[in-house]
Amino acid sequence: MQKIILLTVLLTSLLFASVKVDTTYATAGAIAQKIGGRLVHVTVLASPKYDPHFITPKPSLIAKLRHADLLIINGGGLELGWLPPLLRAANNAKIQNGRKGFLDMSHYVHMINVPSSVSRAFGDIHAQGNPHYATDPYVVLVMAKAIAQKLAEIDPVHENIYQENLEKFTKEWKKYLKNLDAKMLTxxxxxxxxxxxxxxxxxxxxxxxxxxxxxxxxxxxxxxxxxxxxxxxxxxxxxxxxxxxxxxxxxxxxxxxxxxxxxxxxxxxxxxxxxxxxxxxxxxxxxxxxxx
CATH class of the missing domain: 3.40.50.1980 (Nitrogenase molybdenum iron protein domain)
Known part of the structure; x- marks a missing residue:
């Protein structure tokens, strides 16, 4: 009986495994939750009420990063003012740039407003282009696909579930976009x-x-x-x-x-x-x- 109970616990934990996902901003966090469903635990690091360029690097954020399996960043230089020292202090090899647990969403997006040259004379510009791409509702589909691929890479046991969630979300979001497009005609x-x-x-x-x-x-x-x-x-x-x-x-x-x-x-x-x-x-x- 004890072996059966133990096996049941192990199977249950496998079935409902929780991938700890940290996102720098809330929009990406909401998309990650849609794709991951009950298989992920999503933590948003930056409050959306503040300037996304200058988030206070609180010690509490270090603890969150230390235990993350996946870090999803906006990229495009938006986090340069606050994230790097937190990543160093967290000392989590899994979520460092270039590792499996690191996802830079800007690599999947066509950036606009790319400067021809970079100089402080032009203000606080971003060399890779305008990083505020998440205000385009169509980019949500691009982000969702990238997140689904990354979750499947980290947690291949549940790849089918992430794909199913992606397909369901994509269908719902395309319907939403159709209604939004009609509204924007005005x-x-x-x-x-x-x-x-x-x-x-x-x-x-x-x-x-x-x-x-x-x-x-x-x-x-x-x-x-x-x-x-x-x-x-x-x-x-x-x-x-x-x-x-x-x-x-x-x-x-x-x-x-x-x-x-x-x-x-x-x-x-x-x-x-x-x-x-x-x-x-x-x-x-x-x-x-x-x-x-």
Whole structure:
């Protein structure tokens, strides 16, 4: 009887094995949970309420990384300001760059806004291109496929389950995209400005033109001269929408809105940034607030 009980416990643990997955940001975490289902335990390292470039490297994050089987990063240089020292301190060989337990999602995405040259004179630019690709809802399918492949590599016993989850999620997401595309048809000829180039992928997907950013250069605080220039550009081109993220100061956007008659809308850059709990809710908020 004891042998039967022991065998049952071993089989159960094998069937419901938990792969510990750490993701740097919440959108990737939600996708990993969809693909892994009950076979994975997902931990998101960075709070979506803060600037994704500058997350505080808390000691608690070291403990999470130390026990991870898989680390999924955004890549494109987005984590360079905070992740490397945490990885060194965690000393987990499984999730180091180049190892089986490391997945850089930017390697699977076509990056845009790639600079022709890299210099501090151009602000805090990313050499590989704009790393905020997750704002494009179509990239979700690319991320899901890459995650499914990596989970199958780490946990080949459950490869069929990951593939089934991927197929189910892909079918559901394509249906969602069809509805979202229909909704975005109402947004033709929208004109916007952004604080930071956070939403270029979403805007590019739906042919929405951005006439500039409140930042004169990436990572550089707005100056009076640049603000006045942006106001004139908006007036000349009839731009009536300012896309403000959740973590930058809002005083400048409000000032510009007063001078141009534009509307400031808060747009989430990551799932949960302003309370969204699902992938659909996250992308719906982006779409609705740009189109309203």
């Amino acid at each position: 947004c033709k000829e929208k004109k916007v400005v952004q604080y930071h180039r956070l939403f270029n992928y979403f805007l590019r997907r739906y042919n929405i033109k951005s006439y500039g950013t409140i930042e004169p250069l990436p990572g550089i605080a707005p100056s009076s001269k640049h603000t006045i220039e942006l106001i004139n550009i908006m007036k000349d081109n009839g731009v009536k929408k300012i896309l403000q993220d959740v973590y930058h100061e809002r005083k400048t956007a409000k000032f510009i809105a007063q001078k141009t008659g534009a509307k400031v809308v808060i747009i989430p850059h990551d799932l949960g940034a302003d309370g969204s709990k699902t992938l659909q809710e996250f992308y719906n908020k982006i779409a609705t607030r740009i189109c309203q």
